[in-house]
Amino acid sequence: MSAHAVPHTVEHHPGAKEYIAIGTALTVITALEVTVYYVHAVRPVLPPILIALSALKFALVVMFYMHLKFDNRMFTGMFLFGLATAAFTAIAFLALFGFVRVAGA
Amino acid sequence: MAQLAAAPPTHVEEHTTSTGLNNRKVLMWAFLGSDCMFFGSLIIAFLVYRGKWVGHPNPQDVFDIPYTSVSAFALLMSSLAMVLALAAIQRGDVRRLKIWLLTVAGLGLVFIGGQIYEFTSFGAEGLNLATNTGGTTFFVLTGFHGTHVSLGIAWLLSLFVLASQGKITQARSLDVEIAGLYWHFVDIVWIIIFTVVYLIPV
Numbered sequence: 001m002s003a004h005a006v007p008h009t010v011e012h013h014p015g016a017k018e019y020i021a022i023g024t025a026l027t028v029i030t031a032l033e034v035t036v037y038y039v040h041a042v043r044p045v046l047p048p049i050l051i052a053l054s055a056l057k058f059a060l061v062v063m064f065y066m067h068l069k070f071d072n073r074m075f076t077g078m079f080l081f082g083l084a085t086a087a088f089t090a091i092a093f094l095a096l097f098g099f100v101r102v103a104g105a
Numbered sequence: 106m107a108q109l110a111a112a113p114p115t116h117v118e119e120h121t122t123s124t125g126l127n128n129r130k131v132l133m134w135a136f137l138g139s140d141c142m143f144f145g146s147l148i149i150a151f152l153v154y155r156g157k158w159v160g161h162p163n164p165q166d167v168f169d170i171p172y173t174s175v176s177a178f179a180l181l182m183s184s185l186a187m188v189l190a191l192a193a194i195q196r197g198d199v200r201r202l203k204i205w206l207l208t209v210a211g212l213g214l215v216f217i218g219g220q221i222y223e224f225t226s227f228g229a230e231g232l233n234l235a236t237n238t239g240g241t242t243f244f245v246l247t248g249f250h251g252t253h254v255s256l257g258i259a260w261l262l263s264l265f266v267l268a269s270q271g272k273i274t275q276a277r278s279l280d281v282e283i284a285g286l287y288w289h290f291v292d293i294v295w296i297i298i299f300t301v302v303y304l305i306p307v
Binding site for chain 2: 013015016019020022023026027030033034037043046047050051053054057058061062064065066067072074075078079080081082083085086087089090093094097
């Protein structure tokens with residue numbers, strides 16, 4: 001097995017300005033989540049709106065603050081494996097307990 | 106296979122690996138993947154019992170959304186401070202690293218303090234671990250999250266001490282990066298908890 005030095009896998013690091021811009025976006029999205037919570041007119045569609053907004057925050061932190069966007073794909077695979085396992089388990093349990101209708105069930 | 110004929114590493118970070126990736130970083134990402142499953146199971150437990158709580162109060166009876174929003178904001182800003190700490194040490198700026206590390210730890214303590222006050226007030230209103238399944242699943246989930254945050258704060262403060270002793274340098278920025286990965290994970294778990302547990306109505 002030939003040995004090789006650790007390659008510099010990170011191609012680009014965002015700077016402080018980008019980080020602050022993302023932090024501002026996260027603040028705005030959080031404020032939007034809380035605002036939407038109090039708007040009674042959107043109550044019927046509140047869960048998907050909140051899930052979409054929190055997914056956006058999740059993606060911003062993982063991709064930019066955790067540098068997953070710029071880092072080796074193996075890290076993405078490791079993280080997404082755990083995340084996907086948790087997500088599929090959640091869907092399975094919610095279907096089992098009647099919260100989610102699975103086609104054919 | 107026995108011939109790992111690499112030159113001796115000139116620096117502690119320059120380990121030769123079969124993947125080309127730093128082993129500690131691989132370990133942290135693997136751990137975070139497993140922690141996704143851990144918190145996923147706790148969140149699933151909360152969701153499964155949601156709306157089937159027996160007796161009062163249940164979690165939704167006692168939540169103070171504006172109050173929790175402030176602590177959620179504090180944790181989000183701590184993530185910003187963490188990434189600025191990493192950027193600082195990657196530039197070799199140890200002074201700014203220490204400032205930002207203290208900021209992260211401080212915001213983390215604000216969050217934990219907020220949680221302690223919140224849990225205390227919930228207890229005063231009659232919601233505790235044994236009240237009903239809502240109380241059990243809520244406090245186990247948020248309690249484990251709070252424990253993660255507390256350990257993260259201890260880690261960051263230890264990095265601050267090491268930086269003060271001159272042991273964290275630009276060449277050792279990976280130490281800060283790995284701590285940062287853990288801290289950002291703790292933040293994204295709270296992003297999910299805040300939405301799923303607090304905001305989405307039963």
